[in-house]
Amino acid sequence: MLEIFWIDTDWKELQGGTFGQTDLYTVTPVLEFLSQHQAGKEINIKNKRNQVKQMIWYWEYYLLYFELFGFWELIIDEQAKKDLASNRAIFAEKLIPTEFGIQIAKVLKEKRDLEKWNIPYREDRGEWNVIPGSPVPEIEQEEKFFKAFIPLVTEGELQKTISKRRSIDFVAGIYIFRVYLTAGLWRRIKISADATLFELHKIIQEAFNFASDHLYSFFISGQPWTQPSFSAPQDPNGISVKEVKIGELGLEVGQEILYLFDYGDEWRFSVKLEEIKSGESLEETKIIERKGESPEQYSSNFDPEIHGW
Numbered sequence: 001m002l003e004i005f006w007i008d009t010d011w012k013e014l015q016g017g018t019f020g021q022t023d024l025y026t027v028t029p030v031l032e033f034l035s036q037h038q039a040g041k042e043i044n045i046k047n048k049r050n051q052v053k054q055m056i057w058y059w060e061y062y063l064l065y066f067e068l069f070g071f072w073e074l075i076i077d078e079q080a081k082k083d084l085a086s087n088r089a090i091f092a093e094k095l096i097p098t099e100f101g102i103q104i105a106k107v108l109k110e111k112r113d114l115e116k117w118n119i120p121y122r123e124d125r126g127e128w129n130v131i132p133g134s135p136v137p138e139i140e141q142e143e144k145f146f147k148a149f150i151p152l153v154t155e156g157e158l159q160k161t162i163s164k165r166r167s168i169d170f171v172a173g174i175y176i177f178r179v180y181l182t183a184g185l186w187r188r189i190k191i192s193a194d195a196t197l198f199e200l201h202k203i204i205q206e207a208f209n210f211a212s213d214h215l216y217s218f219f220i221s222g223q224p225w226t227q228p229s230f231s232a233p234q235d236p237n238g239i240s241v242k243e244v245k246i247g248e249l250g251l252e253v254g255q256e257i258l259y260l261f262d263y264g265d266e267w268r269f270s271v272k273l274e275e276i277k278s279g280e281s282l283e284e285t286k287i288i289e290r291k292g293e294s295p296e297q298y299s300s301n302f303d304p305e306i307h308g309w
Helices: 002-007 011-015 024-035 051-057 061-068 078-084 099-111 119-124 145-152 197-207
Strands: 072-076 092-097 174-182 185-192 216-219 229-231 256-261 267-277 286-291
Touching: 002 145, 011 119, 024 051, 024 099, 051 092, 061 072, 078 092, 092 099, 099 145, 174 197, 185 197, 197 216, 197 256, 197 267, 197 286
Parallel strands: none
Antiparallel strands: 072 092, 174 185, 174 267, 185 286, 216 229, 216 256, 256 267
């Protein structure tokens, strides 16, 4: 469970909607702080003059998560809850570290830097197909998460650890997409697996006679504002469309992704993968079939509700 929490969990999403904030940069100083204390001895964290104690006080639900993993015993600050008149807020008055928590904190701090091992965090900063623990995405050798903890346990005690996470294999060939706004308004596009999402964006713009003058994103789930997503190069959030090739998305025939253009008007194009022609290559992206007249980009006549958005 700790491995999933450390590597796969989107900490920002898990914390969302509560009063406090648990930024990943606070984790290392908190682990350092914990590793310097004695097991079983209370730590009063209401002293706001101590920067690390203040960080811990604002951890809210993450105080409970770390208690669940056995790092400490938590004594809730009931007065703070009353003062804020909130049943959802969680604040701690004291922590009582465990021997297990102190030892694990040392290993995590020294050998499992969260900013290198947490996949959602690294994807938010522009990486794709992340290998946990690697200092740069090009490194292909993955170290198993549990190995750093072997010295802390009896030989053979660590069992049922997660198998090696596989990166997405590149699938070469020619990809045939049907890009549509409605059932009767679509374009069929042929594009190489080696082309980037930026090139797919450009051909969609050309196919529907749009001017590429707004930000945009591709959402792999087919639903807007979900992850993973890939954004315009000018968009500071997420992974750039210029960094990802079609063939490394792990798409399957029949899958639909969403191309959302213009964050204000939100033009939503469904992009359905109809076929992958393996063993074939393509030098130039092409529009191979059209149905329906392109709408005017800045016209108020195209009503998304009428057209089933």
